[in-house]
Amino acid sequence: MKFSEIEYVQLDFEVIKEQYINLIKELKETKTCEEALNVVSKINALDTEFSSYGTLASIRNSIDTSNEKYEKAQEFFDEVSPQYQDLATNYYRVLISLPFKDELKEKLGDLLFNQIDLSLKTFKPEIIEDLIEENKLSTEYSKLIASAKIEFDGKVLNLSQMAPYGESLDRNVRREANLARGKWFYDHMNEFDEIYDKMVKVRTRMAKKLGYENYVQLGFDKLGRTDYTPADVKNYREQIKETLVPIAQELLAKQIKRIGVENPLPYDYNLNFLSGNAKPIGTTQEKIENAKKMYDELSSETYSFFRFLKENELMDLETKPNKQGGGYCTYIPKFKMPFIFSNFNGTSGDVDVLTHEFGHSFQVYSSKDIPIPEYIWPTMEACEIHSMSMEFFAYPWMNLFFGNDEEKYKYAHLKGAITFVPYGACVDEFQTYVYENYDATPKQRREKWLELHKQYEPHLRFDELEYYKEGLRWFAQAHIFNSPFYYIDYTLAQVCAFQFKNMMDVDKEKAWDTYVKLCKLGGSKSFLNLLKEVGLENPFIDGCIAKVMKP
Numbered sequence: 001m002k003f004s005e006i007e008y009v010q011l012d013f014e015v016i017k018e019q020y021i022n023l024i025k026e027l028k029e030t031k032t033c034e035e036a037l038n039v040v041s042k043i044n045a046l047d048t049e050f051s052s053y054g055t056l057a058s059i060r061n062s063i064d065t066s067n068e069k070y071e072k073a074q075e076f077f078d079e080v081s082p083q084y085q086d087l088a089t090n091y092y093r094v095l096i097s098l099p100f101k102d103e104l105k106e107k108l109g110d111l112l113f114n115q116i117d118l119s120l121k122t123f124k125p126e127i128i129e130d131l132i133e134e135n136k137l138s139t140e141y142s143k144l145i146a147s148a149k150i151e152f153d154g155k156v157l158n159l160s161q162m163a164p165y166g167e168s169l170d171r172n173v174r175r176e177a178n179l180a181r182g183k184w185f186y187d188h189m190n191e192f193d194e195i196y197d198k199m200v201k202v203r204t205r206m207a208k209k210l211g212y213e214n215y216v217q218l219g220f221d222k223l224g225r226t227d228y229t230p231a232d233v234k235n236y237r238e239q240i241k242e243t244l245v246p247i248a249q250e251l252l253a254k255q256i257k258r259i260g261v262e263n264p265l266p267y268d269y270n271l272n273f274l275s276g277n278a279k280p281i282g283t284t285q286e287k288i289e290n291a292k293k294m295y296d297e298l299s300s301e302t303y304s305f306f307r308f309l310k311e312n313e314l315m316d317l318e319t320k321p322n323k324q325g326g327g328y329c330t331y332i333p334k335f336k337m338p339f340i341f342s343n344f345n346g347t348s349g350d351v352d353v354l355t356h357e358f359g360h361s362f363q364v365y366s367s368k369d370i371p372i373p374e375y376i377w378p379t380m381e382a383c384e385i386h387s388m389s390m391e392f393f394a395y396p397w398m399n400l401f402f403g404n405d406e407e408k409y410k411y412a413h414l415k416g417a418i419t420f421v422p423y424g425a426c427v428d429e430f431q432t433y434v435y436e437n438y439d440a441t442p443k444q445r446r447e448k449w450l451e452l453h454k455q456y457e458p459h460l461r462f463d464e465l466e467y468y469k470e471g472l473r474w475f476a477q478a479h480i481f482n483s484p485f486y487y488i489d490y491t492l493a494q495v496c497a498f499q500f501k502n503m504m505d506v507d508k509e510k511a512w513d514t515y516v517k518l519c520k521l522g523g524s525k526s527f528l529n530l531l532k533e534v535g536l537e538n539p540f541i542d543g544c545i546a547k548v549m550k551p
C-alpha cells in the first residue's frame with residue numbers, strides 16, 4: 001500500500017479503553033504461560049492499532065501543520081495518550097504479577113521486564129494531567145518554530161530555508177542571515193522562555209509526584225536506560241572535555257585559517273572552504289535516483305529496501321510552507337512501514353537525510369518481524385548508531401551527490417561529526433543543570449548556557465551578535481524542549497559510529513555484516529548488551545574515546 005492510500009481512521013477511545021480493560025481482566029485470569037502469551041498477543045494487536053493511527057496523525061500533521069483534520073487528530077492523541085499509558089501500565093502491572101512470571105521471562109526476555117519496571121516507576125495516574133500539559137507545550141513549541149517567517153533576500157523564509165545563507169561565501173551575507181535569524185529568536189524570547197519554564201515546572205512536578213528528587217533520573221528512566229546512570233554520563237562528558245574538545249578545537253582552528261578569516265564569529269564556522277561548501281547536485285528527484293543507485297550497489301538488503309520506500313511514498317523530503325521543521329524517521333507497525341520526513345534546503349544536510357534517516361528506517365525494517373513490539377526499536381542511543389554509521393557506509397557513493405565536491409563533503413562531514421560531540425555534551429550538561437536547579441529563572445538558564453559554551457566550544461565568541469549574547473542559541477534545539485536528556489544519545493552513537501568507520505576502513509565486508517547483525521537485533525537487548533553482542537567498545541569506559549579517535 002502507498003502512504004497516500006492509507007486511510008486515517010478516527011479511533012473511538014472509549015471503545016479502545018473497554019477492549020483493553022477486558023483483555024487485562026482476561027490476562028489476570030490466565031492459568032498457564034501459554035494462555036497468558038495468547039492474551040499478550042491480543043494486547044499487542046490492540047496496541048498496534050492505537051499506535052499506528054497515532055503515528056499516522058502525527059506524520060500528516062507534521063507534513064502540513066495547517067491541515068485542520070490532522071491538527072485535530074494530533075490533539076486527540078495528545079489528549080488520550082496519557083490515559084492510554086495508564087492502561088498500558090495496568091497491563092504491565094498484571095503481567096509481572098502472574099504466578100508463572102519466570103516462565104514468561106524466559107519467553108519474552110529479561111529486558112522487557114526491566115523496561116516494565118522502569119515504566120511502572122515513571123508513571124502514576126496522578127500525573128496524567130501533567131503529561132497532557134507537557135504534550136500541549138511540546139506542540140506549542142513546534143508550532144512556534146514552524147511559524148517563523150523571516151524577511152530576507154527579498155523573500156519571506158522559514159528557519160530551514162534560512163540555512164543556505166548561513167553558508168554563503170560572502171561573509172556579509174552570512175552575517176546578515178545570522179542577525180536576521182537571531183533577531184527572530186530574540187523577538188520571541190519571552191515565548192520560548194515561557195514555554196520552556198512551564199515544561200521544566202511540569203516535569204519537575206511529575207518527578208516529585210513519582211518520588212524522584214528531580215527530573216534528571218526520571219528523564220533517564222523514561223528513556224529506558226537500564227545500564228547506565230547520570231553519574232556515568234557525567235564521567236563520559238569529562239572524557240569528551242579532555243579528549244575530544246582539543247581535537248575539535250584543532251580542526252576548527254584549521255578551518256578558520258583555511259577560509260582566511262580573522263576574529264571569527266559563529267557564522268564563519270558554517271563555511272568549510274573558501275571555494276564554498278560541498279553542494280549536492282541535482283533536484284530532489286535526482287538525489288533520490290542517486291540514492292537508489294547507491295543502495296542498489298551497497299548491499300542486497302539495501303537494494304530491495306530502498307525500492308520499497310520509494311514505491312510506497314514513504315519519504316516526504318522537500319521543505320514546504322507550514323511543514324514542521326527538522327527531520328525524523330518513524331514507523332507505522334500496522335502496515336510495517338517506516339516513514340522518512342525532512343526539509344531539503346539544498347545544503348549537504350539533504351544527503352545526510354538520505355543516509356541518516358535511511359539508516360533508522362533500515363534498522364526498524366530489519367527488525368519488523370520480531371514478535372514482541374517492545375523490541376522493534378532499541379533505546380535511542382542504539383538507534384542513532386544505525387543512522388550515523390549509515391552516513392559513513394555511504395561515503396564511497398558521495399561522488400554521485402557531490403561530483404567534484406566529493407572530498408570536500410567527506411572532510412566536512414567527518415569534521416562535523418567530531419565537532420558535534422562537544423556540542424552534544426554541552427546540551428546534556430545544560431539540561432542536567434536545568435532540571436537539578438528547577439527554580440532557576442529563564443535568565444539564569446540562558447546565562448548557564450553561555451557559561452557551558454565556554455567549556456565545550458571555547459572558540460565561539462559573540463562580540464557583535466547582540467542577540468546571541470542573551471544565550472538563546474539553544475531555542476532552536478528542539479530536543480531540549482521536546483525530548484529531555486535524549487541529546488547525549490547522539491554523541492554515544494557517534495562514538496560507536498566512529499568504530500564502524502574504523503572497521504570499514506580495514507574490512508568493509510566485516511563492517512557491513514556487523515552492521516546488519518546490529519540492525520536485526522533491534523531492541524531485543526539493552527544498549528551496552530547490543531554493543532557487546534556485536535563487539536563494539538563501551539563509550540563509558542575511560543579511555544574509550546581516545547582509542548576510537550586514534551585512527
Ligand code: ZN
Nearest residue numbers: 356360384387
Ligand atoms: Zn537520528
